[in-house]
Amino acid sequence: MSEYQKIIKDGMWVNNVAFVQLLGLCPLLAVTNTVVNAIGLGLATTLTLVATNIIVSMIRNVVRPEIRIPVFVLIIASVVTAIELAMNAWFHELYKILGIFIPLIVTNCSIIARAESFASRNSVGHSFVDGLFMGLGFTVVLILLGAMREGLGFGTLLSQAHLMFGETARGLTIVLFDDYKGFLLAILPPGAFIGLGLLIALKNIIDKRMAARRPTPVPITEVSESLA
């Protein structure tokens, strides 16, 4: 397995930000009530991770270790501000729905965790791939949880898709059940906690089955430190 493959697998599965590190739970639980919200926040977070990872990796040999944390914070804050302004300009409706959670990406522990534990010790190329796939892993979980909650709660998928993909996407909305009464609990905060718990349980079951199939378990070589 090449280094890049390992980084990709780490981000998407073995050290998935949401499933394994359990970082960034606040936005994860708060904005996953629809798939479109989940995609929007997931992509914004991914973009932030990629940009901050690249910048941190580029300056890693210049910044003295004593002041590295304040420098990381400054970089992350600037990147998030830029992304917030960009979303306000191009996805204004979605920006209004996601509201406070876009500026709050700055507090998502996974971002500073990747800066500190990966980007500040690895090359720009590796850091770019790590940021991209850590972000995509997070996004996939957001979308899964969003789909579960929207499907159960409203009986639809991808409602209000035009907020993300423009007017032509209005037809993307899938109605799962006609005349569905709605299971409000799934939309409300308890639904997020229960849903995430079930998804993590599912991942653990899959891991166990896969480990049982293999004769020798694959050692987990890198355990990321969480700064949460």
Place this chain on the structure above:
Amino acid sequence: MIKSSPHIHPHGNITRVMLNVCLALVPGIIAHIYFFGLGLIINMAIAIITALLTEAWILKLRKHPIQPSLLDGSALLTAMLIALTLPPMVPWWIPFIGTAFAMVFAKHLYGGLGQNPFNPAMVGFAVLLIAFPQEMTRWTSPAFNDASLLSFVELVRYSFSGVLPTGLSYDALTMATPLDTMKIQTSLGESVSAIQSTQKVMGEVAGFGWEWINLMFLVGGLYLIIRGIIGWQIPAAMLLGLFLISLITSLIAPDSYASPLFHLFGGATMLGAFFIATDPVTASTTPRGRLIYGFSIGLLIYIIRSWGGYPDAIAFAVLLMNMAVPTIDYYTQPRVFGHDGK
């Protein structure tokens, strides 16, 4: 460190306790059916079947022996309590979802009987109330005369297909409960005494029908205390808490706060005091802790009923105090004999 939850079962086994509790529910159930019709029977049947099937399924998944756990009566009791909290006329999937959720999420995901921190029946009810507010807050009117109740066949057809007998609309069959009426009318500036004398639904002291149902649950509860199946501390402390705070507020502002009698015999107070708050798994286990636990539930019920968003509050009060049980138990552990005090 002492392990929490019941250490000694004072009387026989779980089955005997559970079945005695079910037996003690019977007078209240009869009163409920007398005033609100046979809908309760349908809900209870659906809830019991769901509870037993889900329990059997989960036990099989967890590779536990099915028969002993299924026959211990705990699933039966949870199902009966959920059915008793539901409005008499609801679609079949309401008791189904509530009971299944209670068994799977509130009971077995925490490790099964004896391990669950939250009262399963109240979790089921709270989930239903939050997820289906429309269905869960429409109570059929009590039987002011016998003709106003639907027949069993009509009720079964309504439960499974949503069809009402011709000429009847759902709105004609339902009305605000006494607790609802009290809450709405006092917020409109009506005085308590005027509401109680003019509204037929208010009955004599605590709501037409409701006062009798509560009385019957009180009788069943006293039977449980006399048989030594539940302790007196939780029900007494809970009723005392509710009594004291309602006495104080009704003395200060008799026009806007109902009398203690209204609160003690209204809503689900007696069911909550004797059958729900006393659940041996989720209640506090120390003698002093039980008093604190019960008293706090009584206060919380009054606070939510009077100033909260919901008309009744047994479920939320019990669930909130369930969360506090580990702390209460920690600080009220009896001193071990032979050791000094703190």
